[in-house]
Amino acid sequence: MFSRAIRRFSVLLAGAALLPLPAFAHAILTGSTPAPGGTVKPGHQTLDFQYNSKIDHKRSRLTLTGPDGKPVVLRIAPTSAANALDAEADLTPGAYTLRWQALALDGHITRGDVPFTVSAP
Ligand SMILES: [Cu+2]
DSSP states (O other): OHHHHHHHHHHHHHHHSOOOOSSOOOOOOOESSTTTOOOOEEEEEEEEEEEESSSSSGGGGEEETTEEEEOOEEOOOOTTTTTTTEEEEOOOSSSEEEEEEEEEEEEEEEEEEEEEEEEOO
């Protein structure tokens, strides 16, 4: 019957809500320097991206595109915290976009863009 089908569907929904969360969630950016839309000074800067879970540093990627429009893959610092990706860059004034790609321990890759501005000296 129709009503029985609805009841069964409701039971399925209730069951799904009770499923435990995965032990490792895929990586979500929780903070960064520079912040999205933020401004930093020109020169040698450390860029820092923090996540809600541990990251596979070797299989994650930070790509910086600056005023010249050419994407540059940055070296991820081996000193990055387990849940962070750090890199150093020499920045001249202008508009930048940092594209991050993070591999979390659950095997899922997430990506995002952090646009920022480098101020005039
Ligand atoms: Cu995941």
